[in-house]
Amino acid sequence: MKKRKWIWIGGAILIIGIAIGGYLMEKQTLRKLAENDDLLIGSSIRYDALLEDDTYQRLATTEFSSWTIENEMKMDAMQPEQGAFNFVKVDEMVQMAEEHDIKLRGHVLVWGEALPEWVSQQVVDRASAEQVLKTHIQELVKHYKGSIDTFDVVNEAWNDDGTLRDTIWLRTIGPDYIPLAFQWAREANPDAKLYYNDYGNEMSNAKSEAMLEALSNWKKDGIPIDGIGMQTHVDAADYRFSKNRIQKWFTRIEDAGFDIAVTEMDVKLQNLNNGDAKNVQAERFGDVMEVCLDTPACGEFTVWGISDNHSWVTEQESPNGKPLLFDENGQPKKAYNTLKRKLLF
Ligand code: XIL
Secondary structure (H helix, E strand, O other): OHHHHHHHHHHHHHHHHHHHHHHHHHHOOHHHHHHHOOOEEEEEEOHHHHHHOHHHHHHHHHHOOEEEEOOOOOHHHHOOEOOEOOOHHHHHHHHHHHHOOOEEEEEEEEOOOOOOOHHHHHOOOHHHHHHHHHHHHHHHHHHOOOOOOEEEEEEOOEOOOOOEOOOHHHHHHOOOHHHHHHHHHHHHOOOOEEEEEEOOOOOOOHHHHHHHHHHHHHHHOOOOOOEEEEOOEEEOOOOOOOHHHHHHHHHHHHHOOOEEEEEEEEEEOOOOOOOOHHHHHHHHHHHHHHHHHHOOOEEEEEEOOOEHHHOHHHHHOOOOOOOOOEOOOOOEOHHHHHHHHHHHO
């Protein structure tokens, strides 16, 4: 009789516990839950969608504690004509972020893409390239001093085989463009957190090994590289994905003395035809979140867009990609709830 009673009490406590957990999860935003873990939870943000789409704006301001400027800070948008900087849109986003107590991530200072046309005419040798790059970096970093203090300084500098990617900056300046960019950014704002950012670098492979070796050597020489951003664009059909490998790699980056950010995560579904896509997607997001939470150096988890209708995958690859946390109507998907669960427990 006694034993039965205890089973009943135990069962009741369990059910109440589950109910409270469910209630807490339901009521909390991603942002609230992430605060308890001391983690920034971010999304890339688009100016037009922010102004024109109410659902997008609501989710952007309530669910996330960090915004990465998706396109408006790239060189073609920021300096469409040489010397004529266009800060207007990003300034507005900064103001909006401040109103909602949201941190901003500057993206990106140096990249081989999104270049304005004038660059190919004006950047002809090492001297002109250095001059253009230094001015661009320092004007931006100085303008946003006090409002944006984390930057993706150099983006996507390596090829998959570990060689350096052929960009106008590599052709004119050589590999030095990378450490120089960090030094110029540091000069413009001694307090900024400066990141190298890339895709396909979230596990050990030829590209990421080459990247880590070069960045570590520069860091040892005093180049101010604070962190490494792992974009983490995932194809749900990619069988190489491995939580264990990501965990090992994050630990190695941490041991090398770098801060870590997951900077652009999305999980595209168009290549997975087994009917289980939504579960696989949720699992991938959950795995990377878990690794980030288990790695003290990982301070930010950012997704590349809010809802599937404002995603580069949908626009540039396939309408079946549906790679984000919210559907076309702004309704949370399984992946959203999985992230919340990882943050809560
Ligand atoms: C993408 C944007 O999402 C698109 O809207 C734009 O047309 C092209 O760039 N790596 C990066 C991001 O660092 O800046 C890219 O963003 C996606 C890949």
